[in-house]
Amino acid sequence: MKIVHVITALPADGAEMLLYRLIRTSRESGVRHTVISLSPEDTLAARIREAGAEVRILGMRPGAPGPAKFATLVRWLDELDPDVVQSWLYHGDLMGGLALHAANAWRRLRGSRAPRPALVWGIHHTDLRSTGSSRMTRWVTKACAVLSSRVPDSIVCCGEAAMRSHVRGGYCAAKMTVIPNGFELDVFRPMPQARDALRRDLGFDVDAPVVGIVGRYHAVKDYPNFIAAMRRVLDVLPDCRFVMAGRGLDGDNRELVSLLDKAGVAHAGRLLGALRHPETLLAGLDVFCLSSRSEGLPTVVGEAMACRVPCVATDVGDTAWLIGDTGLVTPPENADALGRALIDMLTMPAEERSRLGLAARERIERVFSIETSWRRYEETYIRTTNALRESRAERLNA
Structure with missing residues (x-):
C-alpha cells in the first residue's frame, strides 16, 4: 500500500x-x-x-x-x-x-x-x-x-x-x-533514574516535588492558567518546583517570562524550550499538568501516563476519557480548581500517587498503544x- x-x-x-x-x-x-x-x-x-x-x-x-x-x-x-x-x-x-x-x-x-x-x-x-x-x-x-x-x-x-x-x-x-x-510504550516508559537526574540537572533539591507541563506556546494551551495555578500551589507547598518545556517555552519568550515574574513564581520554574526526547523529562516528574482551554485527545497526557506519571488536566476534548480514573480533571480556565487539584495530587500519600501512575500506564497499554x-x-x-x-x-x- x-x-x-x-x-x-x-x-x-x-x-x-x-x-x-x-x-x-x-x-x-x-x-x-x-x-x-x-x-x-x-x-x-x-x-x-x-x-x-x-x-x-x-x-x-x-x-x-x-x-x-x-x-x-x-x-x-x-x-x-x-x-x-x-x-x-x-x-x-x-x-x-x-x-x-x-x-x-x-x-x-x-x-x-x-x-x-x-x-x-x-x-x-x-x-x-x-x-x-x-x-x-x-x-x-x-x-x-x-x-x-x-x-x-x-x-x-x-x-x-x-x-x-x-x-x-x-x-x-x-x-x-x-x-x-x-503511544509508543517502548519509548515512553518508567525510568527509575529519571527522577534524581532531573532534579540534579535543574538544580532542584533532591526531595522537591516537581510538576511539569509540555506543549507549544499558543493561546489554546492557556499558560496564564497554569502560572496562576503555580502561584496557588506555592502558597501551600513553597518547596514545589515546576518545569515548562516545548516550542516557545524558553527564556527568549518575553511575554511568558513577564507572566512568571508578575505572578512571583519565576524562582520556582525552569523554561526548557523544545525537547527532542521529552520522555526523559516526563519520567522524572511527580505530576504532569495540562492547562489547555481546548484539545482533541492530548498526546502529551498519554505520554506522561505511559511514563507512569499521574496527571492533573483541564476537562477539554477527550482528556477526561484518556485519563479515566488514573488522575484528576478540572474545569478549563479555572486556576483555583487547577491549583487545588495539583495540591491534592502532590499531598496524597506517595503510595497512592504511585498507584495512580501504575494504573495510568496500564490504561495506555490496554487501550491506547x-x-x-x-x-x-x-x-x-x-x-x-x-x-x-x-x-x-x-x-x-x-
Missing part, C-alpha cells in the same frame, strides 16, 4: 508526532509512506526521513497558498500515484482534498481511467471555534465543514468529543470514525479503498 500524507507543517507537536509514530510502527508491514508538508522545513522532517519515509516540502507561506504551490501539490499527487491520501489538520484537509480531486480531473483529461486514490481526512482538534487561531484558520474550518460530504471518502477523528463537536459544526457524520491517538492505533488506521484505509472501488464498479455497470 502506498500512502501519501498531506499535513500543514512538521513541528514536533501532537498530531505530527502521531504521524511519525504511525510511520515507524508500520514500516515492517510493507507500507510506503510519503509526507508532503505544506509549510517550510521543520523539526520533524528529518526524523520522518530517518524512519524511512520520503518527505517533500511545499514551502507555502502562512495565509498565502498561491496558485503555483497548489499546482505543484496537484502534480506531486499525480506522480506519486498513491492508494490512499491521508490529510492532517484543517489546512492539510482542505488543500489535500482539493488538490487530489484536481489531480484526478487532470488524469481524466489525459484519458486515464485509473481509479482515484481514497481520501481520508484527519481531525485532531475539538473546539471548532478555533480559540486563539487566525481568521484564515477559522475560514478553513468552515470550508471543510461545507465540503465534508463530497470531498473526503472517510474522516478520522482523534476522539468522541472531537467527532461530536464537528458533527454539530456541520461535518458529515456518515463519513466519520474515531481512532484514538496511540500505537500498534492498536495503526491497525485501526490500516483497517480504515482498506475499508475506504474497497468501498470506493465498489462504488466505481457500480457506476460503470449501470
Whole structure:
C-alpha cells in the first residue's frame, strides 16, 4: 500500500508526532509512506526521513497558498500515484482534498481511467471555534465543514468529543470514525533514574516535588492558567518546583517570562524550550499538568501516563476519557480548581500517587498503544479503498 500524507507543517507537536509514530510502527508491514508538508522545513522532517519515509516540502507561506504551490501539490499527487491520501489538520484537509480531486480531473483529461486514490481526512482538534487561531484558520474550518460530504471518502477523528463537536459544526457524520491517538510504550516508559537526574540537572533539591507541563506556546494551551495555578500551589507547598518545556517555552519568550515574574513564581520554574526526547523529562516528574482551554485527545497526557506519571488536566476534548480514573480533571480556565487539584495530587500519600501512575500506564497499554492505533488506521484505509472501488464498479455497470 502506498500512502501519501498531506499535513500543514512538521513541528514536533501532537498530531505530527502521531504521524511519525504511525510511520515507524508500520514500516515492517510493507507500507510506503510519503509526507508532503505544506509549510517550510521543520523539526520533524528529518526524523520522518530517518524512519524511512520520503518527505517533500511545499514551502507555502502562512495565509498565502498561491496558485503555483497548489499546482505543484496537484502534480506531486499525480506522480506519486498513491492508494490512499491521508490529510492532517484543517489546512492539510482542505488543500489535500482539493488538490487530489484536481489531480484526478487532470488524469481524466489525459484519458486515464485509473481509479482515484481514497481520501481520508484527519481531525485532531475539538473546539471548532478555533480559540486563539487566525481568521484564515477559522475560514478553513468552515470550508471543510461545507465540503465534508463530497470531498473526503472517510474522516478520522482523534476522539468522541472531537467527532461530536464537528458533527454539530456541520461535518458529515456518515463519513466519520474515531481512532484514538496511540503511544509508543517502548519509548515512553518508567525510568527509575529519571527522577534524581532531573532534579540534579535543574538544580532542584533532591526531595522537591516537581510538576511539569509540555506543549507549544499558543493561546489554546492557556499558560496564564497554569502560572496562576503555580502561584496557588506555592502558597501551600513553597518547596514545589515546576518545569515548562516545548516550542516557545524558553527564556527568549518575553511575554511568558513577564507572566512568571508578575505572578512571583519565576524562582520556582525552569523554561526548557523544545525537547527532542521529552520522555526523559516526563519520567522524572511527580505530576504532569495540562492547562489547555481546548484539545482533541492530548498526546502529551498519554505520554506522561505511559511514563507512569499521574496527571492533573483541564476537562477539554477527550482528556477526561484518556485519563479515566488514573488522575484528576478540572474545569478549563479555572486556576483555583487547577491549583487545588495539583495540591491534592502532590499531598496524597506517595503510595497512592504511585498507584495512580501504575494504573495510568496500564490504561495506555490496554487501550491506547500505537500498534492498536495503526491497525485501526490500516483497517480504515482498506475499508475506504474497497468501498470506493465498489462504488466505481457500480457506476460503470449501470
